[in-house]
Structures are given as structure tokens and as C-alpha cells.
Amino acid sequence: MNIPFVLHHFANQLRTVVPAIPERTPPPCLLSTQQACLALAMTLFTLPEKKTAGTGGQTHLIITPTQEQAEELYEDLEFFFSFIRRDQETLALFPPWASIPYNPALPAHSVICQRVRSLHRLSRGESTVMVTSLPAILHKLLPPEVFAKACFSLKVGKACEREVLLRSLIRLGYERGSLAEVPGEFSVRGGIVDIFSTAQDHPVRIEFLGDTVESIRTFDPSTQESITHLKETWVLPTREFIPPDSGQPDTSFEPIQASIEWDLPRYYPKLVTLFDYIHTPVTVSFYRPVDLDAAAAQFWNALLETWEQLQPDPGGAPAHADPDQLYEMWETIKTYTSMYPTVWWDSVAPDTSTMPCMPVSLQAQSPGSVGVGIRGLPFKETLSKLDQLRADSEIFFVARSPGQVERLLSLLHDHGFPANKWEHPFPQPATDVRAPFYCLEGDLSAGFLSPDGHIAFVTEEELFGKGIRHRPHTKSPTAKFFSSLEDLKEGDLVVHLQHGIGRYLGLRRLEVQGCTSDYLLLQFGGTDTLYVPLDRLNHIHRYRGAEQRSPRLDRLGGTAWGKTKAKIKKGIEDMTEELVELYANREVARRTAYQEDTLLVHEF
Template sequence: MSLQKLLELNTTFPKSRDALSAIKNGAKLVQIEGLAAAAKGWMIAGAFVETGRTMFVVTYTYEQAERIAEDLCLYGIPKDQVLFFPPSDAMIYEEGPPDFSVIGERLGVLHALSTGKTAVVVAPINAALRRTMPRTTLAQCNVTIDVGEDLDMDDFVTQLVKMGYERTDVVDRHGEFSRRGGIVDVYASSEEYPLRIELFGDEIESIRHFDSATQRSIDKISTALLLPAREVVLTEDSAAKAIARIRKELAAQIQSLDGTEDRESAKRISEKVEDDITRLENGAYFDEIEYYLPYLHPDEISIFDYLPVDAITVLDEPMQIKSHWEQHEEKMMETLINRAGRGLLLASQKRQHVPFESTIKHALSSKQAVSLALLPRPVPWAKADTTIVIDSKPMDSFAGRIEAVADQIKTWLGHNLTVIIASGQDKRMLEIMDEYGIPATSLEDLQVPVFREFIPETHREQVSDTPTIRHSTFVAHAPLRSGFKLQDAGVMVVTDSEIFGAQRMHRARKTSHEGIPISSVLDLKEGDYVVHINHGIGYYRGITKLKSQGVEREYLLLEYAGNDKLYVPSDQIDRVQKYIGGEGNPPVVHRLGGSEWMKTTTRVKKAVQEMARELVELYAWRQALGGHPFSHDTPWQQETESAFPYNETPDQIGAI
């Protein structure tokens, strides 16, 4: 991406140059104050390019983490060197299978670090502190296959099962594999698409990605890495030790529940955990096995333990990190206590996360670190050796008023400022600048320095014969989420968000697609049929309040057959959909813990697979027919689309 040119400023602008010099000279903690959120990607990218060392960026929310990760690529950092490390806390709040793609993404980052890859890793604090398997375990539990090598099919299948993969007839989600003669399909946890491995005798003839919906090949590759499907690895020894610890805590929990005369909850947790223990004894993986990670891997290991010795830890807004972690921890503990009290999970004495304070303090004492903060706030647990203030501010919004944008750019140029327009439609922006009489140049095509006036006198002779451009307008093909002002450097970065009011799509999250999504309890009235994604069809019985450890929270009360009741926290309303069956035919209400819902979903899954086969045949027939060519999008159409005030849905993006 063409914003790589902006990284010149990191080494020529005195304040950013001082920050990089402090890092290179070994300062233990460099604090950079005054950086707006949108400017942090620029600073981190510059530090990574200059140091050539792995950087671990810890920030306060998922959204800020994905923003930084996206921005780094726009500053020219190769995509394979920007690694997003997502949180995996969903299983603490809800029942059902984990998101295998999240597990794969996490393991992919850990494997990259363990094999010495130099990269920028970005993570929200709850992901950074989440416990994981030891480094040695991951190193021993992965498989690399290459075209042309011999492969014992039976041994390979056995290895996949040991790594947590589930054998199915058709592969359609991460963590599954199927075998048909000399062909093995594997949906590797760290791959976007499933792999098809074809053998000729015992030799691997080809490895290719394919689309699980159409079964069509996407590309051929020569080698593939298969990481575990789960974030735990079962061995006989680890399972035996874990079972002993689990039984001890189960006995204590049953005794506690018996004391409250809640015999039903005691029976429920006893049956559930005993079933889990049976699976562990048999070496079988199951949906909620990650909850037992602290028992199977008792050492408190996190991603911090995977970082190389010379890694640089970057704390994005340290006080916000601590505040968000405390809120997350309080919410998590409340949920765990509530679910354990109802006999839904083991009241574990083992933490799912490593402790915040000791982990961060150890990271700061053992490695170099950089603290990024907008405001000059003292951080008691992070004393800076060097403090540098860079005056920056978020960019103003023009909300689609192109004339106002042009006027402001002319004003900036009149004050000898440099303007960079970072846009997803750079060609149209060049046309708009021309229409308003503003000379603009494509930053991507520029071959001369832009920020030479900041180069120190001792180095300026190196570029003395090189022409330079400054105090001009440049357009870059780089769809940043938002712009910023570097006041001291005299640089203004404007994006589509400020110009057109356009908001970019965020990373897709796992969502449910059945029924009508409920965005508010106002969408429901008492007595409505609802569908919980994990428990099936029940009645909505209104909002109720429950108190846990002195904290009162609101819950959706769902009633199932046999007067079974389920309390769904109000912040998990996305797990519930309104039932949309035919009128006059009331649905069958399920029992909590029963098998009817699982049978129903299995039956529907098979029906969908049959429908998919029919669609493949239909679309193959359509593709054989001739199509009608349409003209390319005009600049006016692109401008109109950019001004559209809403985010497109994933389906709309796919159709476009």
C-alpha cells in the first residue's frame, strides 16, 4: 500500500526519530504521549521497520486491536507479518461448540512465534492474558505435509484424531476431516479453506484448497501445515492428572450445592462433569474441553511466554488496558459463579487467564516496551525511562460536503501543511482535486522524498541532489478507517470516513443465521416462542433480575418442557432468536439437556447438504450458459457508493 511513503516521517521528524533512537539505544520503557488512536498504526509500523524486531501490541478492546492490525498493512507491512491474536472467551459465557476458526487463528500466531517468525502481533488484553498450551506441546503436535513425500494414510488419520480433529462424512467447518479412499479432506484450524490431499499409492500427488460449499478447487499448494484443532492436547498422563483434580473440585461443588438444598443443580453438574471425565478417560475431545485447559496444562502459560527474548511489548493506553481488563474480569467471574451455581459448569479454582499485574510487570521487566497514550497520565506500574510528546489530533469530519473538504485543503496548503488523502478510491479523489483546482499527486507513484526538511544536517548531503516535494496534496490508495493531524510535523491525513462519512466493514464475527435476530427485548412479548442456539425451542417469560455477589443483573427468562428454566444474560441476547414457524402449528418445546434439539439440527444439516448438492448442479448448468457483459463502474457510481451511510452486510459484500 502507498502509505509506506509516510514512514519516511518516522525517521526524519525529530520527535518520532527521538522515540525510535531511544528504543534502539536500549531504553527499557519509552512513553509516547499525545498520539491520536488513528496515528498509532503509523508509529508502530515505523518502529517495526526500523528495528526489525518482533513487536507485541496489547490494546484495550477487540475493535482497537483489529483497527491497528488493518492499519499496519496499509503502511506497507506485509500481511503475513501482521498477526491478529483474537480472544477465545466465548466458551466461558455460553454452551456449545467453540469457534474453531478463532482457535486456529490463535494457534497460527503461537506457532509463528515459536518458530522464530518476525512479526507485529496485535491482541486485546483478554486475548493476551488467556491461558494456552505450553510451547513444547505445540511444537510436538503439528504436521507438515509436502507434495511428493510418502504418507501412511492410517498413521496420518490417527494423528489427526490425536490433534483434536473430528471425522465426518463431509467437511464443512474447521476441525473436521473426511477420508475417501486415497483422498483426505482436512479443514485445518489455521486455514481459511479446507485442504484436499490426494495420494497416488503412498505418495502425495497434490494438495489443494477447495470450497466446501461447491467442492471446487481454489488453488494448488506444495506444502501445508496442520496445527491442532483444539487449544488443548490430550495425552494419557495429562488426562489422568486432570481427572484427579477435577474429581476433587466436583466433590466440593456438590457438597456446596447440597448445602443450599439445590439438589437439581447438584445432580446436573454431577452428570455433566462425570460425562466429561468419561470422555477424558477415553482420550476423546468434546465441545467444552477448552474449559479444562487449566487442568490439562496446569502451568500458567500465555502468549507472553511465546515471545522472543528481543521482542518489544507495546502497551496501547495502559490505563485503559487495566480498566477494561478489570471490567472484563468482573463480568467473567460473575458469569462463572452464576453458571456454576446453577450446575452448568464446574466451579473451577483454576484461572482461565494469567494474572494481569504480575504478567505485565514481568513483561516490562524482561523486555523493552513502548507505552502509547493520548493523555499524559502517570502509570504506577509502568515507569518510563524516556517520555516523548507528539502533538496529534483526530481528523475533523466533513460528512460528504466535498466543497468543504476542498476549502479546508486549500487552507492547509496556505499554511504550508502537507495533505495526504488516504482513500479506497484514489483515482476519483485525484479527479475531485482537479475539479476544485487543487494540484494533487499519487503518493504511490512518487519517487522522491516528501519530508526531506526534517532530515538532520549530518545526513542531508545524502539526498542533496534529490528533488523533494513538500506542502502539497498527495492521494494514496489506502482505505484507513479514520484520519489524523500531526500538528508538529505539519501533516494532515484525511480518509473516506471524514470525506464521505463512509464507515468500513469490521472483521466478520461469528453470528447465527436461523430465525429472526433479536436486537432488543422490545422485539419480544411474554409467551412468544423463541429459539436458543444451543438449547432449542422454549417460551419467553420476560425479564427477571438475579443477584450474585451483591451485583444485580438482568436476564431473559426462557421456559422449556418440564418447567425447566434458562436464564440468559441480557448481553447474550444474540444467542436467542424469535421462532418463525407457520401460524396455527405450534412447535414442540424442548427439554433442557435433552437430545431432541441436537437431533433436529443434525437432520437439518443433512437436508442442507442435499440442497447444496442440488445447487452445485444448478450453478454448473448456469455457468455453461452465456452471460451478459456489463460496463465497468464509473467514477460517479463509485462516489455515490462511498457516500452510502450504512455498512454492507457480509452477504451484500459477497454479492457485490
């Protein structure tokens, strides 16, 4: 693809390194103290070459020491992929199955979706830029032929027996319900099957005419409104354990045990690494290579410590498979990577006597180093400094919302500086005048200035001296629960989404239909008790109410909780009506218009 002209100088810095990587040892190590600068270099480095584009897939595997670093780097890569209008479908994040090994709870739906989508892309040989972390790359996987055979697609006009489809969904871990609201659920209503596949961001509605797929369309689960029509949709597993399929039509599959992923070697003795899923030419990138060895040692120490603390089964057998069966050694992974072209990315050059490499410096500095965004500095002086840089560099202001982009444009115009939105089609270089400031929407960890690349990115926090905004890492409801489990004591009050207020009585291990799993035991009114599987923890929240008196426990199947929810819903509806009436009255009311905002107001 053709990159924007503003990146030509920056891209030229990489061209001397890229062609020689396959033959050159030791590997090149691209250096920059600015993470966003490395992310931009990775975006350009992983572009397919013109001579190979369209002739076959190519995989770029980027390995970071920790999952937090992988997520931050992935988000910066997302920004630059969008910046040059590169297909973001080719960018994938492969997170670890669990942040804590042997955790019996299922990971968040987003983690499962990211993993199976990444594995599906690799198994199909599609071009992929994959960001992963050391804990994820060490975790062994199902054999690729088992995974690939389990995935299937539905096409408009093709025949598919509905009973075969439903059996396949249950085998892949999908749960049948009244609605398909979260990934891994499906529902059936006559000739309509709704599936929230882990391959899609929205559920799909499939209409059958007999055994023929008549239409496929995505829809909004909250409003049930259609979004787009599809000719084909993929159905991917919801778990990383796939029961063997006997091929008999009358075969029934039991619900998959919550912690069965930690017992995979009992069903599949020959587990593999992520490299066994890759069927295209590979280039491996080590991000912060100096820290990878230390992170691997730390991970294995924590893994063995967790393994030693596991309680054995009642018969004395180990609760789960040994760590050696589930995880690969880092030295073995490095042996795999040594067979492929390798690039290192870091902020400082490693000791070449112990880690031979060829340092390649990408000169970059933070906006604050040139006096941008200093607290107390008038905004006009900040713009004047950037205007001086504009004589030799393209300046981009990155805002987090469309409204902030418009505000920045208005501020720059009010101060007499030329400014435009950065949007496709990209502007062409002007030879007689300086380029204007460019404003765009995006999420960048931090800005940087590249004198040699003649380009600069400044975030709105840096521009206004607010400091770097750190993005909190979202946790699933399950992860949030387990992070406070040690604070939740037996006897504490909890709220179940469907049944109301109950009392937490601890964890219990039960065997149901031949599957052993952990359950939360909740006590309700009278002698009512409820066992909640760990994969339904998102239905439970800690009770927060007045401390002066203890609430009455609800009864299972009673009407009190339903009446409480209906009362609250009615109160919200009444408040909504009052707000609508209030704002309607404001719309018809008239008053003398205020004066337009001054420059000082805009700057504030």
C-alpha cells in the same frame, strides 16, 4: 525495508526514542490524540532494524485494555502495513478464547484460527507484531512443547501414512464429514484427503500416491475449484486441548468435549502464559496504560462473579477449574513485561508521580480541526483547504472500495487538482513541483494531520462530511445465539438447517461416550426429539414467520422440509431466469444516450 519517502519526516520523530529504549527507564510514552497516528508510529517503530533484519526473529507484543480496542488497533495497523507494502503475515491478532469466561460454547472459527496461528508463529520463532488484549494475555495456555509437538506439516514428495494422518487429525479436534467447508473439518475420498486446516484461509486438497503426497493445492469450498498449488502445508489444532498421544497405532480418540478448555488444569497441571511461547527478543507495548490496571480489576471481578454462579456437578464437585488455575494475575504479567524493553502509547500523558514515564508527543490533529468535511461546506472549499496543506504535506485520501477511489480521482481532476493512485512502485519525491493528491483503497478508523511529519490522511467519510463510520464487530452464529438466549424461552420455534421447523425445549447436560456436555433439546413432529451440541449452534436459527398462524413441526427423516427447500430453490431459480432475461433484453435495447454527468452530479 525501505519506507516510502513520504514517511521520512514522520519516521525521524521516532529515531531519537527507538535506539535508547532497552537502557532507558522509565519507559517512553508516545502521545497522540489520534489513534491512526499512533498506529502509523507503531508500524514504523516495529520495523526490523537493518543490522538485525534477516538474522533472526523479533516479537513486538502490543497489549490493550479491551478486545474492542485490540481489534480497532489491529485494523489500523493492517492499513499501514499495506500502505508501506510490509508483509502482513508478520501482523497477528491474539483474541481471548471466550468473551465470557466459562462459556460452554466454542468460539467462532475465526477466533480459533487467529489464536493457533499466533501461537504457531511464536513457537517457531518467526518475527511477529502481535496485538492482544488484557483478557487474552491473562488466560493461561498449554505448555508450548505440547502445542509445538501436535502441529505437523505435509510436503509434496514426502511419505505420510494415511491412517496416521487421519488419526492425527481426529486427535487435534478435526471432524470427518462429506465435505471440508469450515475450519476443523476434513473428508476422505479414495486417495484424496481434503483438510480445512486452521492454518489456512482455504481448505487444501492432498492427493496421495500410495503413502506419498503427490500434490497439495488450496481450493474454493463452494465451487471446488483449485486456487493455488503448495509445496507444503501446516495442520494446526482446532482446539486448545490436545489429548495425550500414546503413540500406539491402534489408539482411538473420542470427540473432544465442548467445554474441556475450562478443565485444562486436570490434564496439564502446569499451564503457562503467552510469554512462554516467545523465543525471540521481545519489545512490549502498553496501549492506554492508565486503563490497563482498571481493566484487570474489572475483569477479575467479573470472572469471580461468573465462577460463583456456576452450578456444581451432581457429585458436588466444581464444574470447572478454579479461576486461579486458568488465569494469571495482572501483577504477575507486569513482572514478566518488566524484563523486556517497554513502550507506552496513549492520548494523554499519565501522572508521572504514580506512573513514571518519558512523554514523547507526536503532534497530530483531526481533519475536522482544520475545517475539512464540515457539513454544509461546499466540496470545492474543502478541496481548497486541503490544497493549501498540500504545499507542505503529502495528502492521502482513503476510500473503502476501488470504485470510490476512481470516483475521488475523477472528482479531483474535474476540479482541476492533480491526483494519482498510491500504488507500488512508490513515486519518488519531486523537488520542483508539489506532490499531487494521492488516493488509495483501505479501511482506516479515522484520518489525521501531522504537521511535523508533513503527512495527512483523510477518509472519504471525513472528506464528504459523513462523520466517522464505526465498524460493527461481527459475531459468530454461536455468539449471536447466546446474546439472545435469555429472550428465547422454552417452547419457542426454531429452524434447523437440515431437519426443519422444531420447538426449543431448553438446555440439557448429557454424558456421551464419557464426555459431559450441554445440548439443546429440540422437539419435532410427533414425538421426535433431537439433541444439538453447542458447537453446532450455527445450524439453528430462530423461526421468523407469520404471526397469525403457527407452522406445522417437521418430522425427523421426513420429506416435508426437503420439499419446502426444493420449492424455495426452484422459486429462486425461476426469479434468476427472469432477471437474466430482463437484463439481456436491456442489453439489446437501444435509446438516445444521456448527457455526461456534470460536476454537481459528481459532488452529489
